[in-house]
Amino acid sequence: MxxxxxxxxxxxxxxxxxxxxxxxxxxxxxxxxxxxxxxxxxxPAPDPLQPILDEALGLVTAYDRAMATQPDLRDRLAPLRADHHAHATALAGLIGTDLPSSAPAAPAAAASAGTDAVSGLRRAEKQAHQSAVAACTKAPADRVMLVGSVAACRATHTEALHR
The missing domain is CATH 1.20.5 (Single alpha-helices involved in coiled-coils or other helix-helix interfaces)
Known part of the structure; x- marks a missing residue:
């Protein structure tokens, strides 16, 4: 070579x-x-419904705090709290995540649960309702029914807390 x-x-x-x-x-x-x-x-980008899930968990915490500081409200508030827990469970299933083991902070509007639990919860419900309505208008068809149901329930809670 x-x-x-x-x-x-x-x-x-x-x-x-x-x-x-x-x-x-x-x-x-x-x-x-x-x-x-x-x-x-x-x-991966966070799921667009994550804020609605976070609000549901925050509302559960707010109701827990209100019932702990004013036990005489338990009968009135426990069904509303149960609704939010059911929403959180359904949203977590839809998103494909597990519910956190520790509770998130309660919404700012409900922070005064010790002094005026019902009005604080009403403000938190109203704010959460507005968020759910906004999410409902942007949700894809396969998610709109659940988000719409959450929005409607939050509006009902706002009215139920006026009594």
Whole structure:
């Protein structure tokens, strides 16, 4: 085997080409598995109904707090709290997530549960109703029934707390 014009034999040229190909494949493989820090898959976007789920859980907490500070309201508030827990369970199932083990903070409008539990809950329900209505107008067809039901229930709670 003689030397080519560039001073290499055909065998040497093939060896260099094979080595370069192997190196390129190795870099591609390593980069593809994340070892080089190139994480090509972005984190999934949060579900658009997550804020409605968070509000439902916050309302559950607000009702729990109100019933703890004013036990005489338990009979009146327990069914409303149960509705929000049912909403949270249904929303979590629709989103494909588990309910958190720790309760989120109660909505700001219900923070005064110790002094005037009912009016604080009414304000929280009204705010949560507005959020649910806004989410309902943007929800896809397969989700609109549940979100609409949540919005209607929150409106009913607002009125029930006026008594």
């Amino acid at each position: 003689g030397k080519r014009d560039n001073g290499r034999t055909r065998r040497e040229a093939f060896g260099v080409a094979a080595a370069l190909g192997t190196a390129a494949w190795t870099v591609t493989t390593v980069a593809g598995c994340g070892l080089l820090g190139d994480d090509s898959e972005p984190a």
